[in-house]
Amino acid sequence: MTFASDNCGPAHPRIIEALARANDGYAASYGADDLMAQTRARLREIFEAPEAMVHLVATGTAANALALATLAQPWQTIYCTPLAHINCDECQAPEFYTGGCKLSLVGEADKMTPTELSAAIAEAGHGNVHVAQPGPVSLTQVTEMGRLYTLEELQALSGVAAAHGLPVHLDGARFANALVALGCTPAEMTWKAGIDAVSFGGTKNGCLGVEAVIVFNPVHSWEFELRRKRAGHLFSKHRFLSAQMLAYLADDLWLDMARAANARAARLAEGLRSLPDCAFLAEPQANMIFATLPRATHQRLHAAGAPYGLRAGQLDGADPAEPLSMRLVCDWSVSEAAIDSFVEAARG
Amino acid sequence: MTFASDNCGPAHPRIIEALARANDGYAASYGADDLMAQTRARLREIFEAPEAMVHLVATGTAANALALATLAQPWQTIYCTPLAHINCDECQAPEFYTGGCKLSLVGEADKMTPTELSAAIAEAGHGNVHVAQPGPVSLTQVTEMGRLYTLEELQALSGVAAAHGLPVHLDGARFANALVALGCTPAEMTWKAGIDAVSFGGTKNGCLGVEAVIVFNPVHSWEFELRRKRAGHLFSKHRFLSAQMLAYLADDLWLDMARAANARAARLAEGLRSLPDCAFLAEPQANMIFATLPRATHQRLHAAGAPYGLRAGQLDGADPAEPLSMRLVCDWSVSEAAIDSFVEAARG
Amino acid sequence: MTFASDNCGPAHPRIIEALARANDGYAASYGADDLMAQTRARLREIFEAPEAMVHLVATGTAANALALATLAQPWQTIYCTPLAHINCDECQAPEFYTGGCKLSLVGEADKMTPTELSAAIAEAGHGNVHVAQPGPVSLTQVTEMGRLYTLEELQALSGVAAAHGLPVHLDGARFANALVALGCTPAEMTWKAGIDAVSFGGTKNGCLGVEAVIVFNPVHSWEFELRRKRAGHLFSKHRFLSAQMLAYLADDLWLDMARAANARAARLAEGLRSLPDCAFLAEPQANMIFATLPRATHQRLHAAGAPYGLRAGQLDGADPAEPLSMRLVCDWSVSEAAIDSFVEAARG
């Protein structure tokens, strides 16, 4: 399933090698390993945030849910878009971890505007005991439709949040893909843009399973550790999380993989654009493409063993021209040859 | 920290190799990988339980808490010993995951007897709306003091539970160490002894981080999957959990590592027994030793860089003869030389 | 605040008298009182449901949240309208009590159609572990905009739910007002229309504070009792809840009060209709009126001590003709004179 998801791709060999290297003799457990100390230092350096709280977990859902539980009170509502991963793809992990927060859906799809956010917060009943109280704003970068918030958009949204005293969380499952697309620094895309907490993804971009939760105000650190432990997300042989993250960051491997993934997606988009009946549902900006092709094209691709799925609708159907939508994701490892073959097969 | 914990030891090289092998091209995500199908089949075969629910998570706390949440209702109490890992070492993960279960402590330390369990259940208020209702019984094998329940003891305890309609969970973080010590089959130590659900540990016995939750009545499988997902414990690149478990089970690696760990602990116990002032707090039966040494001995060992910690008390103190307790754990990788050196250093 | 809410009105004197009568000597506590046995029998008779589970609580939010927690699993979503009391007015009690359910909003305002419900259920990911699973449907009768579902509408909605195996809950905070408006029997408006559980309101319709939770399949009764107790909603001097409910049901007091409230609201609506600038936001069908009046009219009414509030907008404002919306509620006790005075004051 080459294009189904960056979760289907392999880890980078240097990450695997780092695991093997870390597997040497005895090491302190539960996050007290030397590699974690190095990882924390390196992430603080990369984020220009020498005091930041930095902890590792193995999944993106854990990172998001634990970060939000740390930022929110149970009687609050979390502002996110209708397509947000935390709303659509985590089986209510945020509701479970926060002890019953509501999610208030802002915007129409994968992005929200400051105007929409302002209106949503104004609608809520701050100070009215009968209704959910305003809580954290959670933004996804790269969005769930493969788009980006510009730094100005992030600043404007966090400005609205700050005006109401609300913290801002960034779901950065594809943080690196966004960063290289924007060409900015990690600090610029986070705390300098008013972001309070980040789920800094490694898994989708070439690790086996590791995400860092970074909170710029370290006052939450001990609470986060307790929440992580009681959720069963504190690894005993923690060095194997640290080793992944450290190798991911070393020698800009994370940035190189993100650039490769984005470049492949751009090539794929270019190829699709050359087809007569392809329509993009969103302008691709990172490593994901949302587009439609006629049913007949999908049928031809699937007959040829196409490595992706439809987003909706049925492959079998009466009308061969009916446009059916798909999501195509390029991970760091996909080859140009695979992309070119796919486009050729689509061209028929 | 050679003897501090089996969580401090390395993974077996064959497990690391399996990760590297699994890292080949694209694979279905979220548990739909081929390796998981093989893992499930293999565990069902090993447990002689062709219908059993089998799912993987990365930590023992997740395995225990998710298993108990699946077996218990929020208004029930879980019967365990005062020293149970779920009571002492999981920062209330069971309370969090079950939505507020109580833990009722049975027995004095790490083991409970059928008489004690019967009395505890009788004390509870079955049918009295004011009090916690009887819920699952959770036993640990190897216990937290390094001891074992015999098959007869397990059967007697599960018989008490069954007489009250209560399910039985086995915390098998050191399942393999117990199995080879008892010399029985996995089926005999679980469902044939009345166990309903097992946390089948891999992490402590030579994996990086993987545990299987096995429930013999598969009616709970879909609920378990939903609970795992909303807890953030479903891995996207799941093949890296499957690969560990599959390699762990292949060619009896899991049994060989457990036998090695137990043998080393027996050698260490024999060495300690030869010292004039060593007293065992529990008769070692697997790969853990709980014993006391005089303060002066501890001081000598620590001066020599001793790779373990005290359980209680202070290394510095007035009385050099005061017995201070320690826990020593042997993992699969500890060498006979390391053991012999330790004993020699203790002998002074 | 005569028209602000039926929560602001007094209890019927016969309810108060019943409390005084119940206050005689010693009575069994925690729901074992004789009056509760009578209450249960009477409600089963009224609902033609001899086996139904019947329990009392003191507030509507408790009734709704406990009923939904009993019907739902934590990983499910509850289908309700955007204006549903459980969504807008309970500070996330359903999310808290269910352990993290989501609420999926169906329809545009206070009512949903079978088509909308079908679409919402179809959208959800039954069998997809990543998303909220379909759960109970919760309908409000009288709706939050003062409208009614016809029996045919209830049947059609419950038919959709049943086709997906989902239970249906009815928030009947104004059950009696709906019943007399429809002119049907309690059975027809509930289990004969496919409703599984009802919050049967007493508080708004002339009691001090009592609601019955009725579940037609009594299999949930013991679970409900445990949930009620651990939520602190089981009254020790329970006779004072029973006495209210019993007096409420005696001699059709509940129906008489509902008829009075509805008749007063009809008179008020008729009066408002005679004003030149009054517009109804929904056709009044029970005891609530949602309408707009020009700002100048509101200002005149408030200057005269008007006993109601605005729904939105500011009393002070530049444009005297701007229509501002209000909610007017008639309880059982409001006099015709009060209504006529109000209309006259509005007329100016």
Next chain:
Amino acid sequence: MTFASDNCGPAHPRIIEALARANDGYAASYGADDLMAQTRARLREIFEAPEAMVHLVATGTAANALALATLAQPWQTIYCTPLAHINCDECQAPEFYTGGCKLSLVGEADKMTPTELSAAIAEAGHGNVHVAQPGPVSLTQVTEMGRLYTLEELQALSGVAAAHGLPVHLDGARFANALVALGCTPAEMTWKAGIDAVSFGGTKNGCLGVEAVIVFNPVHSWEFELRRKRAGHLFSKHRFLSAQMLAYLADDLWLDMARAANARAARLAEGLRSLPDCAFLAEPQANMIFATLPRATHQRLHAAGAPYGLRAGQLDGADPAEPLSMRLVCDWSVSEAAIDSFVEAARG
């Protein structure tokens, strides 16, 4: 069941009359009623705490669970005695409301000592992420065995708590009975003795169902209101809670009723003491008596329609002399004649 529980007794007629008086016309709902303003002012005056947070709920379990949820974090443990109502009689309401706190049992029965509390806190793992963190201390006054903490004992216990930065909660379901027995002021028995939050009971001492939660540091007030609302414990017709509490406090009714109850219990204790085979399990200090009588005496009393229950053991049994324990509670309304008859019947 005259002696079964003070929950079985009637409300005082003046409380009922106050309800009838409060039932006059329209009143603001949800705690904004004038009577609540008066109640809050009166309680602040009585407690000499002009800033204290004061809120009403209808049950003691709600008061305790909401107060503890406000004071505790989900990863903490609450220190209480094994016989504490919150441990034995609330079906895990504290665990539910706090989101998974543990209860650590201190002492042997109904009271704890500073030494025991210190040891329990020392045992806990402050700063150790694997274990429950120290949380609130909850004391019951009158205790569940009918005993009292002296002011000195309260001060000593709260001193231990304060030394560890832990807040202290007082379960005052029988606050008034304790107060008149000690002959001190409400301030002396609470904040002057280091108590941070009180469940101030009205129900058992002559109300229908009302308890005040008083927190001396008002910083928690808004959080408490939100917790109360989302738990369904905010009354819409709140004036009926306020009216009870206000009448309870008026003209020292609460103190008079407590004095009456205590005096009757003293008379009953004196009577029992005159019997040859009565043994007290605890020295009665307020309105509860825990004692044993021979089985034959119990049988005689029950044959005569005895209004109490056994605490354990069977009424039917071989040995007529076997001592069986009972709990006898005197409420404000029990007559001297009833007591004398009971003693006479016991004497045979």
